[in-house]
Amino acid sequence: MIASNQRKESVRVAAARPTIYDVAQRARVSPATVSKVLRGVTTVSPANAERVNEAVQELSYRRDALAANLRRNRRAIVGLIVPDFRNPFFGALVAEIERLAEEQGFRLVAVSSSESAEKEAAQIEALLDWRVGGLIVIPATGQLASAARLRQEAMPLVILDRVPDRIPFDGVGVDNAEACAAMVRHFHDLGHRRLLVAASLPRLPNMAERLRGVAEAAEALAQPMDIETLFCGAGLDSASRTMARRFAEAPLPTAVFTLYIQGTLAVLRAIGAHDLAIPGEISIAGFDDFEWMQVMHPPVATVIQPVAKLARAAWEQLHLRIDHPLEPLVRRRLSCRVEFRGSIAAPRPAHR
Amino acid sequence: MIASNQRKESVRVAAARPTIYDVAQRARVSPATVSKVLRGVTTVSPANAERVNEAVQELSYRRDALAANLRRNRRAIVGLIVPDFRNPFFGALVAEIERLAEEQGFRLVAVSSSESAEKEAAQIEALLDWRVGGLIVIPATGQLASAARLRQEAMPLVILDRVPDRIPFDGVGVDNAEACAAMVRHFHDLGHRRLLVAASLPRLPNMAERLRGVAEAAEALAQPMDIETLFCGAGLDSASRTMARRFAEAPLPTAVFTLYIQGTLAVLRAIGAHDLAIPGEISIAGFDDFEWMQVMHPPVATVIQPVAKLARAAWEQLHLRIDHPLEPLVRRRLSCRVEFRGSIAAPRPAHR
DNA sequence: AATCGCCTGTAAACCGATTTATTTGACTTC
DNA sequence: GAAGTCAAATAAATCGGTTTACAGGCGATT
Known part of the structure; x- marks a missing residue:
């Protein structure tokens, strides 16, 4: 009945998975028909489709996801x-x-x-x-x-x-620029005039956009604002070092806006080391919302990405x-x- | 030369990836030989191996990882x-x-x-x-x-x-039990006599082990210790609710040992809500080391898994x-x- | 009744590799 | 020089499906 590709049942071990040939045999149709049913192609008689589905059930057949995609040159x-x-x-x-x-x-x-x-x-x-x-x-x-x-x-x-x-x-x-602009305006409106902005690396497009948002907002403010940008590198270690160095110098900003998570961690560490009160002595805001930010005391303001x-x-x-x-x-x-x-x-x- | 499986070059589009047949043709050997070379089988003459490698280079051939594993019934x-x-x-x-x-x-x-x-x-x-x-x-x-x-x-x-x-x-x-026992002993030795232990769900094996470690350590202590166990569920929401309920009642423990991260977040939230000082009014310890724990003020003690x-x-x-x-x-x-x-x-x- | 087209169903080719079984050929040995 | 040995090379089968091309059956049209 099925000539090529036929399995020799004798050598099959019990544990091996059934193939469409097994299903085809049981449903008394050709493997091509089984394939059609599995792919939901409609040009199959209801009677045959039914028998195939039964056979699939009885053998608890599951399709090999990789083999199924082998013939097209892109896989699912x-x-x-x-x-x-x-x-x-x-x-x-x-x-x-x-x-x-x-x-x-x-x-x-x-x-x-x-x-x-x-x-x-x-x-x-x-x-x-x-x-x-x-x-x-x-x-x-x-x-x-x-x-x-x-x-x-x-x-x-x-x-x-x-x-x-x-x-x-x-x-x-x-919309990185827009979000950062809003945060800068908020700092401005509260009266902050010296803001430290911490970014990771200027070559990351999202960082560049965030910095652009900060800069554009700064230009449109009612009162001029002194904005200092600090590049702290991607890792927590480098961010902590850079931030510690900055906090060792005067004058300190009244607010810090960190544009990435490691920056936020680094500024918290620096603030802790200098025993500054948040927000009494220094205000902070970060980027991205992590659960721990809300349980901090006080909770950390942030830009929440959807x-x-x-x-x-x-x-x-x-x-x-x-x-x-x-x-x-x-x-x-x-x-x-x-x-x-x-x-x-x-x-x-x-x-x- | 190569009879079956031979590609018709005429229909090949330029963008299509080369196969071992293309490599074989270029190296003037059979596909089987190419396969041997690719798998590092040694029964190939150096001259042929060399030519195959050249052909691979020239065609910038890369093996199809899926097809390569198709024949064995387990993939890499x-x-x-x-x-x-x-x-x-x-x-x-x-x-x-x-x-x-x-x-x-x-x-x-x-x-x-x-x-x-x-x-x-x-x-x-x-x-x-x-x-x-x-x-x-x-x-x-x-x-x-x-x-x-x-x-x-x-x-x-x-x-x-x-x-x-x-x-x-x-x-x-x-070794969950051992680690937790050490933490409990530490609380005891510092003088804590009322400890709250927060677990997620008793059916998780690691939670059960951690609780067992706490219980076993408690029995072996020099001074008796009042240990209260709280099951707070897996999510942060349920943990926060349960913890808030507990903190609404007296007497509060002098120390809290949370056995999972959401528990730690929940207890920090509850402590913040009640404005308690850490570690002045209440000591805490958690499980697993997250970066934010070290920038907290004070840093959160914890069990660090390797x-x-x-x-x-x-x-x-x-x-x-x-x-x-x-x-x-x-x-x-x-x-x-x-x-x-x-x-x-x-x-x-x-x-x- | 013959022709046409449509719908099902299937044999066989195919995807791109591996693996088996066989052939080839060089080299010994007697 | 014939037979035997062994390593290298290869044709063909194989993995488990999809897809193509074609065959057969049936009803509608002429």
Whole structure:
């Protein structure tokens, strides 16, 4: 009946998984018909479809997800490259995108670049080897070194969070400039005139945007404000060192706005070391909302990125791009919520 | 020359990736020889190996990782199931295991169970569909519902972190009881006589062990100690509610030992709400080391799990199990470092 | 009744590698 | 010089599905 590819039942061990050939045999149809039923192709008689479904049940057959995609040159896998799994902001993105991808029958393979461009390139190569159907990348640097390679492979790709200005891929991020501007205006309106802004690295697009937002807001303020920008590096160690050095000098700012999590941790450490009162002697605000910020005493004001919406926007854009490779590029910017908490207050008159 | 499986060059588009057939043709050898060279099999003449490597270079050929594993029924993929990507403790485990697996030529597919046994079972089924070569699971509950299914598939599996007592799989975790006992003794020796211990759910094996460590230490103390155990649930919301309820009642403990991160956050929130001084009015200690704990003022004492060592132990055990399915089961317990920080002090005399 | 088109169903090719079984050829040995 | 040995090379089968191309059956149209 079934000539080629036929299994020799004699050598099958009990534990081996059934294949479509087993299902076909049991349902007394051809493997091609089984395949059709499994893929939901309608050109199958109801009677046959029924028998196939029964056989699937009885054998508790499950399709080999990889073999099923072998013949097309793109698999139902999407890759996600994050800079660091230990950052809960990225963790939340991973969790959310995984959920969404799964709903559409895609498997998410999340890998990390460890904030290194070389590792990122290697991960991209590895994912290309797995013939992923698409990629979501939070670039380690502003430039995405493998851009040319990815275009050559015509790989559907969405850049998330750190979206460079000119790059021929879809991008999803937040309105960094707007959020930071709002925070600066708030400091100004409370009477702060000396603000320290801590960024990680100027080459990260989102950092650049946040700094731009700070600068633009500063120019439009009613009263002039002295804004000092400090680049503290990506890691907590370097951020702590840089911040400690700054806090050893006078004059101290009346407020600090840290544009990334390690900066926020570093400034808290420095403030602790100098035994300054928050917000009495110094006000602080951070970026991204972590649970511990709300249990601090006082709670730390921050810019809250809409994580779930970011994840959804990135996934939907990728899904669209996979189905329609030739549509024009899309840039999406979601807006943040700026939450003013107890860590911000008017500066003491003495400090004015 | 090559009869079956031969590509028709005419229909090849430029962007398509080269296959071993392309490499074979260019190197003027058979695809089987190319395969041998790629896998490092030595029964190839140096001259041929050289030509194959050249051809690989010239075509910039990369092997299809999935197709390469198609013929064996286990792929060079290992799955990792974590309860929650947003917890940096799990995030660090993911990052570390990914790195180790990659070194050995395995791809890690990390997925989350969202702390739900049903989701966990579904994820396990999905990973089985991908014919993963092995699994590392941090179970959502104490029981690992799919245990029978996994044994039936003879799936190499290592249980990590939350290791049940009797389960027929390898297990890697920390010495929870010992670490907790040390912390309890420390509280005792400082003079604390009323300790609140906050756990998430009694059914989690690691929680049970931690509680057992607390109880055993308590019995062996020189002076009797009043130990109150509070189950606060897994999420931050439920933990906060339960903790707030407890703090509304007298008498308050002189010290709190929280056995999981959400508990620590919850107790910090409750202490903030009641405006208690740490460690003046109440001492606290937590479990797991997060960066923010050290920048708190005072820094939060905690039990530090050796994350990197845990990851390495789990990976090495899995790798071993993949190669030797029949070796006897292994249980590994790594010891924690108990770090006494500024959040612990002797209780005020009035509270004694 | 013959022709046409449509709908089902299936054999066989295919995806890109690995693996088995066989062939080839160089080199010994008698 | 024939037979035997061994290593290297390769044709073909294989993994588990999808897809193509075609065959057969049926009803509608002429």
